[in-house]
Amino acid sequence: MAKKRKAPGINATSSADIAFMLLLFFLMTSSMDTDKGLPRRLPPPVPKDQKKTDLDIKKRNIMIVLINSNNQILCNNEYIEIKQLKDKVKEFIDNPYNDEHKPEKVSVDVPYFGEMLVTKNHVISLQNDRGTEYQAYINVQNELAAAYNELRDDVSRKKFDKAFGELDEEQQKAVQLIYPQKISEAEPKNYGGA
Amino acid sequence: MGKFNKSGGREMPELNTSSLPDLVFAFLFFIMMVTTMREVTLKVVFRAPQATELQKLEKKSLVTFLYVGEPSQEFRAKMGSETRLQLNDQFAEINEIQDYIAQEKSSMKEEDQPFMTVSIKADRETKMGVVSDVKQALREAYALKISYSAQPRVN
Numbered sequence: 001m002a003k004k005r006k007a008p009g010i011n012a013t014s015s016a017d018i019a020f021m022l023l024l025f026f027l028m029t030s031s032m033d034t035d036k037g038l039p040r041r042l043p044p045p046v047p048k049d050q051k052k053t054d055l056d057i058k059k060r061n062i063m064i065v066l067i068n069s070n071n072q073i074l075c076n077n078e079y080i081e082i083k084q085l086k087d088k089v090k091e092f093i094d095n096p097y098n099d100e101h102k103p104e105k106v107s108v109d110v111p112y113f114g115e116m117l118v119t120k121n122h123v124i125s126l127q128n129d130r131g132t133e134y135q136a137y138i139n140v141q142n143e144l145a146a147a148y149n150e151l152r153d154d155v156s157r158k159k160f161d162k163a164f165g166e167l168d169e170e171q172q173k174a175v176q177l178i179y180p181q182k183i184s185e186a187e188p189k190n191y192g193g194a
Numbered sequence: 195m196g197k198f199n200k201s202g203g204r205e206m207p208e209l210n211t212s213s214l215p216d217l218v219f220a221f222l223f224f225i226m227m228v229t230t231m232r233e234v235t236l237k238v239v240f241r242a243p244q245a246t247e248l249q250k251l252e253k254k255s256l257v258t259f260l261y262v263g264e265p266s267q268e269f270r271a272k273m274g275s276e277t278r279l280q281l282n283d284q285f286a287e288i289n290e291i292q293d294y295i296a297q298e299k300s301s302m303k304e305e306d307q308p309f310m311t312v313s314i315k316a317d318r319e320t321k322m323g324v325v326s327d328v329k330q331a332l333r334e335a336y337a338l339k340i341s342y343s344a345q346p347r348v349n
Contacts, residue, residue: 012212012215013211015213015215016218018215019215019218019222022222023218023221023222023225026225027225028224033261034248035251035254035257035270035341035343036247036248036249036250036251036343036344036345036346037248037249037251037263037313037314037341037342037343037344038245038247038248038341038344039249039251039311039339039340040341040342041338041339041340042329042332042333042335042337042338042339042340043333043338044338045334045336046334047207067322069222069282088343107224110206115206128323129322129323130322130323130326131320131321131323132320132322133316133318133319133320133322134243134316134317134318134319134320134321134322134325135243135244136250137322137325138243138244138245138318138342138344139243139245141245141342142245142246142247142344144249145245146246146247148249159290175268185329193324
């Protein structure tokens with residue numbers, strides 16, 4: 001008769017480590033695919049009984065960016081390339097030489113900065129055809145965002161010596177007062193185009 | 195009266211860690227469940243457009259996804275190759291957006307509702323007509339915070 005042997009227990013101290021490794025792996029991979037995008041705000045819906053009133057915007061305050069169904073860009077009745085758009089928009093928003101064809105400047109009291117001349121009433125009107133490709137539309141939206149971001153970065157570097165993204169909330173708000181993002185997206189029309 | 199036994203050197207009793215792996219595994223399964231629950235099987239072809247000025251979406255629980263694109267190969271026969279909209283796991287029409295948004299909104303906490311964001315995941319070759327219709331529907335549904343989902347551009 002053989003002696004009854006006891007099976008030796010498996011040393012399980014490291015299984016906690018293995019489990020932790022798995023856990024970390026899943027945590028890392030699941031947070032990696034965070035969704036990125038261009039945030040925008042839509043205007044609230046127009047009540048059905050309200051009549052269409054054309055807002056009276058001075059001509060100098062408005063910049064019309066049109067994208068046709070061939071993905072070509074028309075900016076203030078001028079055909080331009082996507083690369084030129086950012087500088088055009090920056091010049092329009094900033095109006096550095098107080099050009100009378102660019103948006104008018106209004107004196108605004110901004111925290112941290114004091115009285116500033118701001119092109120508060122400018123509007124960039126983005127219009128597109130129903131046949132425009134989404135990528136072309138995103139390209140234009142991206143250039144517009146880039147223009148705003150660069151202007152905001154410039155002013156925050158000058159004042160706070162930091163990029164816009166590194167400022168605290170109050171400071172960001174102040175900078176946003178100087179360069180408010182005003183993009184109006186008109187309802188699309190069928191402009192057609194060859 | 196208590197008796198203090200100074201002579202016998204006490205030893206710290208060892209902490210029993212045999213149940214630690216179970217705890218961690220339970221946590222692991224929880225994470226796995228939660229992260230896979232948000233995933234939907236894509237029924238449309240979706241290649242994100244590219245952009246540079248991207249911002250991360252803050253809270254995932256506040257984000258609702260809308261997919262726009264052509265039906266993928268296996269659904270081509272049934273659905274055709276026209277651009278379609280996908281809500282959750284099904285193909286949908288534009289006029290169903292409003293109900294879907296309302297439903298998503300009501301499943302959120304009341305204080306979170308104003309921060310609800312809709313991420314539009316549209317294929318880069320989609321025609322803007324469809325996207326505009328979606329945008330109009332979102333306006334009607336008072337889901338005004340949107341985000342055009344895109345990939346960072348590699349130069």
